[in-house]
Amino acid sequence: FSPLAFGVVETWSLAAMTAFSTLAFFLFLIGKFRTGDHFLYAVPGIVPLMLLCGFILLQFLPLPAGLIRILSPETFDIYKESVLLNEPDALVSLSFDKKATLTEFFRIISYAFFYVLTVELLAKKDLLKKTVAVVVVFASLLSFQGILQHILSNGKIFWIRELTQGGTPFGPYVNRNHYAGLVEMIFPLVLSLFLFYKPRVQSKSFRERISEIGNLQMTNLYILLGFSAVLIATTIFLTLSRSGIVSLCLSMVVFGWLFFKRKADRKRGVIIIAIFILIVLSVGWFGWEPIIDRFEKVRNAQGDISEQRLAIWNDSKNIVKDFPVTGTGFGNFVNVYPT
Numbered sequence: 579f580s581p582l583a584f585g586v587v588e589t590w591s592l593a594a595m596t597a598f599s600t601l602a603f604f605l606f607l608i609g610k611f612r613t614g615d616h617f618l619y620a621v622p623g624i625v626p627l628m629l630l631c632g633f634i635l636l637q638f639l640p641l642p643a644g645l646i647r648i649l650s651p652e653t654f655d656i657y658k659e660s661v662l663l664n665e666p667d668a669l670v671s672l673s674f675d676k677k678a679t680l681t682e683f684f685r686i687i688s689y690a691f692f693y694v695l696t697v698e699l700l701a702k703k704d705l706l707k708k709t710v711a712v713v714v715v716f717a718s719l720l721s722f723q724g725i726l727q728h729i730l731s732n733g734k735i736f737w738i739r740e741l742t743q744g745g746t747p748f749g750p751y752v753n754r755n756h757y758a759g760l761v762e763m764i765f766p767l768v769l770s771l772f773l774f775y776k777p778r779v780q781s782k783s784f785r786e787r788i789s790e791i792g793n794l795q796m797t798n799l800y801i802l803l804g805f806s807a808v809l810i811a812t813t814i815f816l817t818l819s820r821s822g823i824v825s826l827c828l829s830m831v832v833f834g835w836l837f838f839k840r841k842a843d844r845k846r847g848v849i850i851i852a853i854f855i856l857i858v859l860s861v862g863w864f865g866w867e868p869i870i871d872r873f874e875k876v877r878n879a880q881g882d883i884s885e886q887r888l889a890i891w892n893d894s895k896n897i898v899k900d901f902p903v904t905g906t907g908f909g910n911f912v913n914v915y916p917t
Contacts, residue, residue, distance in 0.1 A: 581720065581760060584735060585751040592681070596688040603691035606698065621697045627690050634683045637907045638676055640669035650904040673907025674914065682908035714771065717764040718806040721813045724749035724757065728816050748817045758814050758822025765810050766829055769853065772803040773846045808856045815861040818872040830854055890915070
């Protein structure tokens, strides 16, 4: 649901995602309680995850000004010139915008619930296989929709939803980088299944091999997975997301290197190279010029790197310097950065 809801960038979709993730978690616990099954798998990283959620709540809680002064002198100095000027005994929080911090808390706690459910439920082999199949089919259909929307674009998501606050859409996402981030995580999964279902033939000649492959039961699935892998990878290039394209290429290089490293799997390494060639040919059908132009924009006319993110990161060092321990409150970057 979340990718289709424009990547959950609006209040209603964020509320729905948070509510359904939380509801699913508590229904899981209720089910365990009713059946008397108290067995739970150990969840890796659960302690730091809970500490993170606790830290966000600490930023949100109203605290005495004296305690704020000890925890974050810079935060106290700001309050001293504003809220505490008229109300010296007022309770204040480490977060400058408590609503934004509370929203972030609910978002991250819903991710935590979803993560715990993933560990507990997908430990069952049958459910894991079904989930992988659903994710692969969903990503393939999403990529097909993304290509159609790219070709027949009218500037609207799903051809009906206008962008109210700007953006660079692709598929159902307001931000093309977010789409690339989703499918580049799913792509290795599709590629792995494609390699797993590789038909095993005993024939010697090329003609006999082709004939035998055509008669095998899993050949149709193998071809479909290969087509899906090419389709998904092609959309990453079409997004013009530089980080997405670089990540995809690096993942394929590492994937191929791991297979070539093992002599028994070198044939699969060759298949990965073949898939990459098909991706290059597929992207070439749409044209490489926009992609090349996108990467050329990293540098300005003087040859200097003009990436805006680098300037933002450099300026953000002052925020880290002023609020090194407590921060300014989750979700507050947009408020604090301009100062």
